[in-house]
Amino acid sequence: MRAKRCVRVITRLVLLVTLTATVLLAPPPPLFAAADVTVPGGDVTVPGGDVTAPGGDFLATAGDVAEPGGDVAVPTVGRAWPVGLRPPVLRGWEPPATVYGPGHRGVDLAAAPGTPVRAVAAGRVAFAGRVAGKGVVSVELTGTGDPPLRTTYEPVTASVEEGAEVEPGEVIGTVDASGSHCASRCVHWGLRRGEAYVNPLDLLPPWLLHRGPSRLLPVFA
Template sequence: MRTKRWAFLPALTLAVLPPPARADAPPPPTDPVPAVAHAWPVGSPPMVLRGWEPPATVYGPGHRGVDLAAPAGTPVRAVAAGRVTFSGRVAGQGVVSVELAGTGDPPLRTTYEPVRPSVGKGDELEPGDVVGTVEATGGHCTATCLHWGLLRKETYLNPLSLLPPWLLHRGPSRLLPVLGVPLPR
């Protein structure tokens, strides 16, 4: 019988360290993202088709937002109070950008695309106000979706961080058995 050599090595503790900062990498955000959202932009809770994947460099590959499943014509709602800073078409797709009130200096901005805008630049919004409807055209999803983005100045952030934890929860709470603990008598 042959003994495995690695079985006799002492246990090692590994620490996962972040990669070293690169000169062309975007600076890390200095202000935390406040959980100011009151609801999801397209229903509660939608299926996240693709999550946020921050790029390693300013122009590197990544996914600068989240894709939420939503059929064409679905109303898109402002997740928090703010002011519309852009409403129009970019590269053939409808885009709405909203500067969120009370989120620091510079303030946070959410983006929604592809949408058929129903608001104009300068419009003041309350949480839940409709900014447009999901368009069937464009996008990079395999199914119709809403791309929801978040920026502070030029730095992309995870838009899901705007949601309070109770809005991120998917489904009812479940109690699971605790194995190996004796039952009370």
């Protein structure tokens, strides 16, 4: 009887030691959820951190990432080309496939140094100065929602000041002799709503985009 009782006591002690070791050696539960924020294309941002796109095209803060293009409505409020009557487009709008992908966030319009640069639509000058040694003018367009559409022109020597109200076709500066990224001289014209870049040509109505030669129509009595 004593032998059987000793066997039972030893068996219970072994089970107790095994359970205790299992609890102590088990890995701790995770402190955070598995996934935080995933950017399409496989890029991951850390919430709270600042993310800067290569090339300095845009800056996203606090974990927000600016996506060029997207479903951003653009009203046709434009009433003038930034330069000339209908300047050649040296390079068009090329939205990148991913946030950090290659592309062209705007259009390049052929323009010689000293060419007047005009506001395409009514608005308020949000910025007029130099960024990284390059002259930039930015205009918030009137009546285009919240946040308003903002169009930019560079490289430009500004002839207006921040806060000034401008009308369509009003001269806001002249093309700089330096700072252009084109092989030939040009003005880079950009458009965005908040952090989303969109095609600035969408501002212009069809009659301004595709102006053809004038025709005289017959007059009937």
